[in-house]
Amino acid sequence: MLKPYPKYKETPALWLNSIPNHWESHKIRELFVERSEKVSDKDYSPLSVSKAGVVPQIATVAKTNNGDNRKLVIKGDFVINSRSDRRGSSGISNYDGSVSLINIVLKPRSFVNGRYMHYLLKSHYFIEEFYRNGRGIVADLWTTRYTEMKSIYLPVPSIEEQDQIVRFLDWKLAKINKLIQAKKKQIALLTEYRKATIDNVIMYGINPHANRKESGVIWLGEIPSHWSVMKLKRICRINASITSQLEKYSLEDYVVFLPMENISSDGKIDCCEKRKLKDVRNGFSSFAKNDVIVAKITPCFENGKGACLDTLETNIGFGTTELIVLRANEKVLPRYLYMITQLQQFRIEGANVMTGSAGQKRVPSSFISNFELGIPSIAEQSEILEYLDNRLAKFDKLYETLNREIELLTEYRIRLISDVVTGKVDVRDIEIPEYEGDSDETIDGEIDDNIVLEEEGGEMEVE
Incomplete structure (x- = not known):
């Protein structure tokens, strides 16, 4: 000492x-x-x-x-x-x-x-x-x-x-x-393993013995035979309106506002910023509780920025214009829809069709509308989400431990x-x-x- x-x-x-x-x-x-x-x-x-x-x-x-x-x-x-x-x-x-x-x-x-x-x-x-x-x-x-x-x-x-x-x-x-670099490498490996876990479960389910069929999607291969291949536009609405919800609010009411920095790449949102409805109702993205948001601009899209808004603190909200908003229909659970947007293939294919100048490239909403994937029943989606929650909780605990160790070393x-x-x-x-x-x-x-x-x-x- x-x-x-x-x-x-x-x-x-x-x-x-x-x-x-x-x-x-x-x-x-x-x-x-x-x-x-x-x-x-x-x-x-x-x-x-x-x-x-x-x-x-x-x-x-x-x-x-x-x-x-x-x-x-x-x-x-x-x-x-x-x-x-x-x-x-x-x-x-x-x-x-x-x-x-x-x-x-x-x-x-x-x-x-x-x-x-x-x-x-x-x-x-x-x-x-x-x-x-x-x-x-x-x-x-x-x-x-x-x-x-x-x-x-x-x-x-x-x-x-x-x-x-x-x-x-x-x-x-x-x-x-x-020591710090070694722990950061561990975090990087955990991140890749976490992504692979989401990919495997969302694309192929949790029953390794299920009968399989060809999906007809080149990159996807075989999926459980009882799943249905659908484009996302069949299970959600893109940039749906919140007009009906607006009728319940006065212009002086406060609603959550989400700038890009309040949206993480691991599905978390920070609802601390609230603004009067009259100040945000025009010129910003709008969304409702349980909608799914996807950042459309580079590099936020590639980094996975987005969230399921099940924890939104007001029933409606507004935010950066650099969002595509998805509203789940009766065929998909909102959190399952969010997990689809976290697939590595979703991010890779979206990045390949971006338009715009360097530094200002954006994913077109048509890409999301036409993205195809095997979709299980609502009941099976719920089982998959429960399985994922348990697996991802273990990752989160390891992340917390490693980040705390880095913090102490720093x-x-x-x-x-x-x-x-x-x-x-x-x-x-x-x-x-x-x-x-x-x-x-x-x-x-x-x-x-x-x-x-x-x-x-x-x-x-x-x-």
């Missing part, structure tokens, strides 16, 4: 109670030089600043029209996003390039280890102090400028101790990263970095063995799913 240093002293750093007795305190301006040279992204490749650090700008990033007015970044510079809604987006750059003006670019002076500063300035304690020194009207518009940042005091050990801290953290984080990683770089624990005499792994992935976590250009947005040991 890691131990504290023998002696501590007070520090002018307001965000720290104390530092080891032999460490120094220096203002940021004494440790870095601000780099403010303006360049064009035609001459210097655009970089994105995310929680994963400084990375080449990815293809899906929101583009700026101000490419000739960017800040120069040289390999080894530390870059931090100044805006509070991008908290933790920072890191040492491994690239020459350019970043948007909302970022602060710092060149480390020769007597500091850039990697030590990388760990220190990405630590939880510093991130909170950095934004505390900013200003703004509301939290998500809070900005910290270099003029406010430069007077923050940092704890600075000797260069030799900085080097040892970096070696220690690189070693420990490589091990933590390896919390430990954050705490370890902060404790080591601020001198709460002493790693000077720890011998670092040879090891395999990459610490960088664990310093910063995953690359942001929705990365954008921000134009003026108990002890736990790892043995």
Whole structure:
């Protein structure tokens, strides 16, 4: 177990109670030089600043029209996003390039280890102090400028101790990263097995001894002989109206509103957002309780976004226009209809017939209308759903366990970095063995799913 240093002293750093007795305190301006040279992204490749650090700008990033007015970044510079809604987006750059003006670019002076500063300035304690020194009207518009940042005091050990801290953290984080990646692989395997379970049961039933017949659907093959092959338009209505239900509501009544972010890929919906009927009755998708919704736009369709609305908190609702709404008739249970939309073949075939430009492709409702599958009786659908519920509950329990373990490892990683770089624990005499792994992935976590250009947005040991 890691131990504290023998002696501590007070520090002018307001965000720290104390530092080891032999460490120094220096203002940021004494440790870095601000780099403010303006360049064009035609001459210097655009970089994105995310929680994963400084990375080449990815293809899906929101583009700026101000490419000739960017800040120069040289390999080894530390870059931090100044805006509070991008908290933790920072890191040492491994690239020459350019970043948007909302970022602060710092060149480390020769007597500091850039990697030590990388760990220190990405630590939880510093991130909170950095934004505390900013200003703004509301939290998500809070900005910290270099003029406010430069007077923050940092704890600075000797260069030799900085080097040892970096070696220690690189070693420990490589091990933590390896554990996290192993658990993520387990989750990926579980996800594939879950999909295969749904496919097998919905396409072929739960009785392996049932008599079979050719379905006549090329990709489907044989199905139970007592099932009927039908197109979905025979068992549900596509984008059915809610006009009759509207008569029971006044324009001032609140109804559930589902933006895309409140619809998951595992069938869950978040009903927390409610709006007055008068504000949503025009210009949005409409649906009723027990309808099935399918996201039609890429990549939401391919990712399986959709749900059976049996848990909708109001009898009618509205949401993003990027939905196709299915209403089950007497031949299918709503939840069984939802499971059909979760078939991998349904997603593959739908993706193949999408129309529209890149990034804006959509599945036509005609695809869903004409999708063919073997359909059992209502009674057998109910048996299949009960069987699936039991099987999927076991998957969900395993998911919960693995995600909790990843959460604990991530919390430990954050705490370890902060404790080591601020001198709460002493790693000077720890011998670092040879090891395999990459610490960088664990310093910063995953690359942001929705990365954008921000134009003026108990002890736990790892043995």
